[in-house]
Amino acid sequence: MEMEPRAELWRRPDFRHLIAALGISHLGAKIAREALPLTAVLALGAGPLAMSSITIANTLPTILLALHAGALLDRIRRRPMMIWSDLLRCLVLLSVPMAALLDLLSITQLCLVAFLVSAATLAFDIADQAYLPGLVGRGHILKANAAKEATDASTEIVGPPLGGLLVQVIGAPLTILVNALSYLLSAVFLLRIGVRETAPAIATRPDFRREIGDGLRVMWRDSVLRPLLYARFIRTFFGAMLAPFYVLYLVRDLGVSPLVLGVIVATGGAASLIGAAAVPRLATRLPVGPGLILAFAAKTMGLACVPLAGVMLGVSPLLVVPLLILQQCLADGSTGYFAVLERTLRQQRVAPELLGRAGATTRLVNDAPVPFAALLAGVVAERYGIDPVLWIAIAGYALAPVVAFFSAVRRLRSI
Incomplete structure (x- = not known):
């Protein structure tokens, strides 16, 4: 390119x-x-x-x-x-x-x-x-x-x-x-x-029925975009199980003050900025497909730092805040990286006259699972507590890099 x-x-x-x-x-x-x-x-x-x-x-x-x-x-x-x-x-x-x-x-x-x-x-x-x-x-x-x-x-x-x-x-x-x-x-x-x-x-x-079908097919038939769509659904669903409890868990269960919470979240924004800014340089040095898989895995490891901080609270409380900062850096930094690559791949591989429909399909997969996953997480949390929900969400999120690995994404070298 x-x-x-x-x-x-x-x-x-x-x-x-x-x-x-x-x-x-x-x-x-x-x-x-x-x-x-x-x-x-x-x-x-x-x-x-x-x-x-x-x-x-x-x-x-x-x-x-x-x-x-x-x-x-x-x-x-x-x-x-x-x-x-x-x-x-x-x-x-x-x-x-x-x-x-x-x-x-x-x-x-x-x-x-x-x-x-x-x-x-x-x-x-x-x-x-x-x-x-x-x-x-x-x-x-x-x-x-x-x-x-x-x-x-x-x-x-x-x-x-x-x-x-x-x-x-x-x-x-x-x-x-x-x-x-x-x-x-x-x-x-x-x-x-x-x-x-x-x-x-x-x-x-x-003919909206036919035209919508064209948009769905262009994503479905592409050997790279299809597994990335699967991975996005997995990330959205299990991420939505974790998200509603993030602030509650940090403030109530881990005892993080609002000021420290603000600092933790700000580090995530900075990491996302660095991840996005690094994409053009990294894309010329790191194969695109393996880079995406590594980024999905990095975000999974980052999210795991949240319940891990809860475990460390009773062992070494001084590690709680560093783990939460590490979570923001890994999760948001990797998101800034793979968000740019995924969007660019879609814009490069889809014909201009289908880009609106391809983007709409991606948006639907990205947003539609959220209320259902949040409702499920709420029901489980009411019965078993927040910690099990967090670990379930992370175990599910870990399927995203697995799905991408066992697909044509693994062999993708450039955009």
């Missing part, structure tokens, strides 16, 4: 505008990530049922709309959809501080906001992944994806602490206003991209 010097890619104004748009919107989303649930809790006194309703509303768009969104986005220009998605997210989020100011805020409105923002984000993300190859050229996708992932990791380091400060100073509803404005700025930068996107040459009437 022809590799362009990274500096040359950054000299392209259109690429800088895209990265600026993504960076600003990601930062706004990270700042306000907890603001919507905190608005429900602090402003409306929401209970468990109401909080569950918001979570379900946030998950439903992927389950209901992802495949149809992918088929639609392969019929239209992607950048206008990204702009409209940003503007919709801005307007919908603006309704929260306005309703709070007028004392009209309700759980029903927050559920509707969560659903609409999630649906617009789904459309934006699918369109973005399909749009990138045409903007930078297929020979430069790897470095472009690495830049995007590094930008996202940077916002993970800065956003949550800033968001926590803003919630304390100005309140959760006004923190959501910051997120709304970030989407407006993102739309402005996307509008500044000068390269005119060519409309897909599709003369037939829409």
